[in-house]
Amino acid sequence: MTRRKFTPKFKSKVVLEAFKERQTSQELAQKFEISPQQINLWKREFLS
Numbered sequence: 001m002t003r004r005k006f007t008p009k010f011k012s013k014v015v016l017e018a019f020k021e022r023q024t025s026q027e028l029a030q031k032f033e034i035s036p037q038q039i040n041l042w043k044r045e046f047l048s
Helices: 008-020 025-032 036-047
Strands: none
Touching: 008 025, 008 036, 025 036
16 A cells, blocks of 8 residues: 655645534544544644
């Protein structure tokens, strides 16, 4: 399996959805087909 590259635009979209807190990280991960850990990592990067 090859690593997927995500655009900054996609990352921003996911992080903004996560900050709205209407869905859990798990639900968002399923929606965007990524891991919940990836969402949490992007959130930490966004805040730093």
